[in-house]
Amino acid sequence: MKVELENLFSIDESSQDQVIKVYNRYGIFIDAPEIRKRNLKASFNPIFTLNEDVTYEHVADLYKSLEHELGIVSIGERFYFDFSDSEYEQASLFTLNSTGNSPEMFLDDRGTLFSISTYCHHCGLMEKEQLSPLVIDTSKIEDRHLVHVSGFWVASERLVTLMKQESIEGYDLLEVIHQGPERGRQPAYQIIPKQILPTCSSERVKLYFATEQPPCRCGLSGVINGPDIYNRNAITNLKGDVFFSAEWSHDGRYLYRKTLFSRKFRELIIKNNISREVKGEKDRNFGPKDWLFDPVLFK
Template sequence: MKVELENLFSIDESSQDQVIKVYNRYGIFVGAPEIRKRNLKASFNPIFTLNDDVTYEHVAALYKSLEHELGIVSIGERFYFDFSDSEYEQASLFTLNSAGNSPDMFIDDKGTLFSLSTHCQHCGLMEKEQLSPLVIDTTEMKDRHLVHVSGYWVASQELATLMKQEDIKGFELLEVIHQGPGEGKRKAFQIIPTQVLPESSTERVKLYFATEQPPCRCGLSGVINGPDTYHREDLTNIKNDIFLSAEWSHDGRYLYRKTLFSRKFRELIIKNNISREVRGEKDRNFGPKDWLFDPVLLK
């Protein structure tokens, strides 16, 4: 697995050579952006690999140089984790990062009851305990088989039936409450994993955005976690197909535990034409309804 960082900012055509020279000075070799019209700002979005020669310390120093020398202060950042074919083929577990390359797979909560408590006084992250079935407008699921609601996965009746037929194990189903129009409503179920994985490896990659505030002392807010990583021996006796992580994730406000899925579940989705085979966000096959599974890495 390699870590790639994408930058995004705007520059004038007259300064592009200077920008490229600053990148080159830090061992990052990028090409000129395509500028179709003169005297207009162009988007500049180099993507480069972080490694022993180009570390995050190099990148932070690069940003300071861009700011001091060229006045570039608004720099967007995005991380990509690029997996090898062997990592896909050897993985027994996968992290489902998206059930469709589209905002339509995110559904708003419509009134689920939760109890709330403050997890961190410094960044304000909150813990929540679910006290009622999820409440959603199931008409918003349309023809999707899986949607994401406030940190939870909700499956269609069709997917729930398929999982039962294929003997997918390690979960319970809780029917959601429909709140919305009567026409077009669907029967749907929250997937509740019944097994928690061991703690992940301390070798898991942890990053942060150099353009933002340093991570909070709680170790959650401001941290970009790399792929889920475990020691091989910790997963030797793991059975079933759906699991909760031991560690917290968050959506910027609330904590939740990530759901991980087995190879059998991923193959079920592909075999039944629910999603095409997709390997990474930059895969050209990654369409509006394709599911993005990242392999869990073993140490």
């Protein structure tokens, strides 16, 4: 697995050679940008690999040089985690990051009862305990099979049937409450894992955006966690196909535990043409209905 960082900012065409020289000075070699036809701004979005020679500390210094030497202060950042074919082939667990390259697959909660408490008084992250079935507009699911609601996965009736037919194990189902138009209403079920995985390995990559505030002292807000990594011996005896992570994730406001799925579950999705097999966000085959599974790594 390698970590890649994408930058995005705009500059005047006359400054492009100076920008490239600053990147080169820090061991990052990029090409000249394409100039937009409607104005004189050049859009820079180089993608480069972070490694022992180009660390994130180097990148933070690069940003300071761009600011002090060229006045560039607004720099967009995006991390990518690029896995090898062998890492996909050897993984027994996967993290499901998306069930469609589309924001419509993240549905709004419409009145679920939660108990809310403050987790961190510095960044304001909140914990919530679910007290009732999820309340959503099930007509929004349409022909999709799994949608994300406030940190939870909700499955269509067809997907639940397939999971039972293929003997997918390790979860409970809780039928959601429909609130919305009757037309298009359909049965849907929250998937609730029965098991929590061991804690991740200390070798898990942890990053942050140099262009934003430093991470909070709670260790969650402002931290970008890399792929899940486990000590192989810690999960040898695990059985089932659906698991909660031990670590908290968050949506910027509320905490939740990620759900991880087995290879068997991923193969069921591909075999039944629910998704094509895609490997990463930059996969050219990643379409609007494809599911994005990242392999869990083992040490």
